Amino acid sequence: MNQLLTRLAPARQDGEPFGITSVCSAHPTVIRAALRRAKDNGRQVLIEATCNQVNQFGGYTGMTPADFIAFVRGIAGEEGLDGSRILFGGDHLGPNPWKGEPAEAAMANSEVLVRDYVLAGFSKIHLDTSMACAGEPTNLGDRIIAERAVRLTAVAEQTALANGLVPPVYVLGTEVPVPGGADHALDSVVPTSAADARATIDVHRGVFEQAGLAEAFTRVIAFVVQPGVEFGNANVIAYRPEAASALSAVLGDVPQFVFEAHSTDYQTVEVLSALVRDGYPILKVGPGLTFAYREALYGLDLIATELVADYGDRPLARAMENIMLDDPAHWRGHYHGDDQALRIQRHYSYSDRIRYYWGKSEAVEAVARLLAALRGVVIPETLLRQFLPSTSLSGEEGADPEQFLLEAVDVVLATYDQACGHQPRAALKRDRREASAAVASSISILEKYLIVQ
Known part of the structure; x- marks a missing residue:
């Protein structure tokens, strides 16, 4: 299952680097688009769940690790994709969901988290123990972070051995970008220094060996570093190869590893291609x-407002505003400014914290109403140009609104495919009945798994 991942470092050493897209999302339309692309291209696909999305307590999606794998495999079955083509990764596994608690309590929960991920079938495990817990200094230091990572690795190894499972591959690191992007405007991001990267690798190797986990360390495929790539609420910091050249050069001395690039969202294909070339072939988005x-x-919401007599004035956007105001937990403290600035960020921020709300029952209902209002409706080309200017689809024969959603996600995935060394191709298309059935299924999946009351 992990042969694709274990080939990343040797391929780079051989001068033939390639990349893999790490799809970090629990949204069924995103998952469907990724699986559909994998089926049509005949390749494997890497789907990752984060500790906040999916954990033993349900996370913000309401799913346990086993639920998440069943959820993805259910969509794969609908798409006709062989389940063996799906690689499952666990992202930021560690104390982050419980960092407000004392370290021992947070780590005890982290052990259960890692055990459940391995038992469920996640074969790529990113261990993130870089965050301070209650009462701890902000900067824990490499040694403490490595010791906590070893503690969780031991749980993963024991779980795999006791249950006859293939042991996972690991991703480690100490300079780990904040999950989901920064929550403020960014002027620049300083890459991890080469000295710090070397020290992190050396400390982890030593701590693993001292703990009797040297064999597990041979299955560490990557370290997370900061190559100078990030996005905030209002802007994106692009990768600059010259600024990270010393960091990239570290890989020449440690041929076992590549670096994993977090927060690559919104980068251009040229930037993503440079990341793959320079040793950051795991591109997380x-x-x-x-x-x-x-x-x-939102483009379809505006089209329906203009075109469907009894639809109303942007009811989807209005519903999402009300939902976010009624439950501000996922955006308050992350967005800043006056009321106008907060409203704009709630809907349009690059951090996209609106994503936490698509599983709410009111949001599911509003999306379903929008799709029903436009299904079969002829959309003039001029309206598509106004509100969906990037679409390659036509509404002349009667709209298939689900297609626009799948296409929008797939265009992003296509950029990553190209950067990873795959031939570019057009966004995926399906006939109207197939796409409608697919998104109807996605809505039912939201109702089953993702609705947070």
């Missing part, structure tokens, strides 16, 4: 995919 989904939904 999440908010950028649901941002594209939201863009398409």
